[in-house]
Amino acid sequence: MKKDTMVLKNGIVMELEAAASLGDVRTVFPDKDTFLAAWDSLTKENLAEVQVKNSAGLTVGAYTDLVLVSETSAVQEDGTILTSFCFREKDAMEKRMDAMEEGQTVQDGAIMDMAEMISTMAE
Numbered sequence: 001m002k003k004d005t006m007v008l009k010n011g012i013v014m015e016l017e018a019a020a021s022l023g024d025v026r027t028v029f030p031d032k033d034t035f036l037a038a039w040d041s042l043t044k045e046n047l048a049e050v051q052v053k054n055s056a057g058l059t060v061g062a063y064t065d066l067v068l069v070s071e072t073s074a075v076q077e078d079g080t081i082l083t084s085f086c087f088r089e090k091d092a093m094e095k096r097m098d099a100m101e102e103g104q105t106v107q108d109g110a111i112m113d114m115a116e117m118i119s120t121m122a123e
Helices: 032-041 092-122
Strands: 005-007 013-015 018-021 024-029 049-053 059-064 066-075 081-089
Touching: 013 024, 024 032, 032 081, 059 081
Parallel strands: none
Antiparallel strands: 005 013, 005 049, 018 024, 024 081, 049 059, 066 081
16 A cells, blocks of 8 residues: 655655644654664755655645654554654744845855955955
8 A cells, every 4th residue: 555755855755654734744664774864864955845745646735944843753563663753844033044044155155255366366
């Protein structure tokens, strides 16, 4: 039986046991290593664009700028790991801060370029 999936920006696909809401996205991992690989993939970059697809492959949710709030895992009798992730979308303040940080990075680069140019001209 095909399952619903969550697709991260970089294309990583996680099969879902349940995803009634962003606050309770459940998945089962066969072992600790697979869980840790999935955990490592939940980066700011990969959570910038996320799609939830149903078992037929149709997109039923498209999200931008998700934040991982928490994670709860339990080892089941068969050794698999049932994990519940709690996500939320960034609020307006967080999005403004991201934009400011991005602008600052561009400005810092321009200042460094100008400093190099002035240094070259002074020589």
